[in-house]
Amino acid sequence: MDEAACLKFDVFLLMGMVCKEELKRNAIVRAGLTMDEAMEIRESIRPKVQFGPDQFANLAEILMVDVPADEHPVLSYRSVLWPGLDFVVMGQEGCWKSARFQRAEGEKHPILVNPMSVPVWGCTLDEVAGSFSAVEVGDSMPPYEELLFTAADGKRYGAGFSWGLLQDIERLA
Numbered sequence: 001m002d003e004a005a006c007l008k009f010d011v012f013l014l015m016g017m018v019c020k021e022e023l024k025r026n027a028i029v030r031a032g033l034t035m036d037e038a039m040e041i042r043e044s045i046r047p048k049v050q051f052g053p054d055q056f057a058n059l060a061e062i063l064m065v066d067v068p069a070d071e072h073p074v075l076s077y078r079s080v081l082w083p084g085l086d087f088v089v090m091g092q093e094g095c096w097k098s099a100r101f102q103r104a105e106g107e108k109h110p111i112l113v114n115p116m117s118v119p120v121w122g123c124t125l126d127e128v129a130g131s132f133s134a135v136e137v138g139d140s141m142p143p144y145e146e147l148l149f150t151a152a153d154g155k156r157y158g159a160g161f162s163w164g165l166l167q168d169i170e171r172l173a
Contacts, residue, residue, distance in 0.1 A: 015042040017162035056091035100164025
């Protein structure tokens, strides 16, 4: 898969995340881009991946790959901005049924004990859900999701995700 195409799509995803602008800026600089270039990438990709019957095929075109000939196709690529993670999109009837980051096969996932010590972008939604107890889905409107959970200290926490990638964790009252 073309790494430049994957980087551009990573930038598109990044620019829509609900994280601190400083984090976005630092990631963009590490990628060798300016914020203006990142916004241009976002604006050029956004109309191509709007919900509709061509959404999945348009993603394949952006990533410069063929559309899988399955009834429920899957496209995935290794993230450039988030090494160790794959971005996985499952399709249905031309649309995205699911689209989120997952730990790449063979990569070690972090051991999550203290929720307040987990860095932004340090884990996925599935990893948080599998590491804590009394997990409940909070407010969610894809690509933004929230999990509520209890940690080993007995306290309740809320974690916010964009595209299945951790954006923040806070202790609940």
